[in-house]
Amino acid sequence: MDQESQQVKLPRGARRRARTRASLLVAARKVFATRGYHDATITEITDTAAVGVGTFYLHFRDKETIFNIVLTEGREAIRQQVREEIEHEDHPSLSVVVRAIFHQVYAQRDILRIERTGEGVAARxxxxxxxxxxxxxxxxxxxxxxxxxxxxxxxxxxxxxxxxDRAFHCWWDEQDEPGPDLMADRVLHVMKHGFPASLFEEPQKPFFNHSSLPQLFE
Incomplete structure (x- = not known):
């Protein structure tokens, strides 16, 4: 049963509360994406949702609480959409899984940016x-x-x-390129070919000498 069907069976007051809570979450996601966690205020969230500040506290304890709910629901939405994208494959390959993840993360890359603004606050x-x-x-x-x-x-x-995760970093700072397909191509290339064999062999010419070792680990 989907969420809309469940809400139809709820009493009118409960449906209204559910709609208000959903509106606050949508508003919070917009405000956090624009302002970042630390600069965003509860007043901005309630103004965006067109409700009073008091209404906010009927649904959420504080800004940190709604921030983490936005992230949790965003991650779960990505997970569900990846599952839906690959479920038509009888035996999905790693390439199919990787491309599906890139497509869905790119579509909701505001979640990456929101999470970054709340480093140290985002629940693990x-x-x-x-x-x-x-x-x-x-x-x-x-x-x-x-x-x-x-x-x-x-x-x-x-x-x-x-x-x-490293590939996702390029979308952190309001960058939209490269797109998900090109990024998937690059990552799959690295996955398929791995490290050059020469890195594991005795080099004919040393990569570095002993005097340069301290600089490698500074």
Whole structure:
């Protein structure tokens, strides 16, 4: 049963409260995306939602509470939309999953920007992050991951998560390019080819000498 169907069965007062709460969340997302967490005010949120400040406190304890609800619901929406995008595939490949994630994160990139403005405030769940959980579940269903072992799945998932997360950074500062398809192409290229074999071989010519070692770790 979808949310609209559930609301129809609620008493009139409950439906009104649900609509007001939803309006406040939409308004908060707009204000946080424009002003950032620290500069946004509850008054700006209530003005945008066309309700009184007192009404805000009937639904949320404070600004931090609504901020984290906006992020939680935004992340869950991305997760659900990725699931819907790949569910028509009988056996989705990693490329399909990666492209679906990029498409949906790009479509809701304001969530990335909002989260960044509230670093230190954004709640962290006790479990794995959204991307890590997605990749763990995907890899656990792959019948053959050789030459990797089952014990190395968490490491592989973390590597995939790190590549994706780093790629998202380019959309943090109001940048819309490169788009999701080009970014997916770049990340998939790195995933497919990995590190150059030369990095793991004894070089004929040293990459650096001992005198340069201190600078590497400064």
């Amino acid at each position: 769940s006790g479990g794995p992050g959204m991307l890590l959980e997605m990749f763990m579940r995907f890899l656990e269903q792959v019948p053959d991951l050789s030459p990797f072992s089952e014990e190395e799945i968490p490491l592989l998932a973390s590597l995939l998560e790190g590549l994706m």
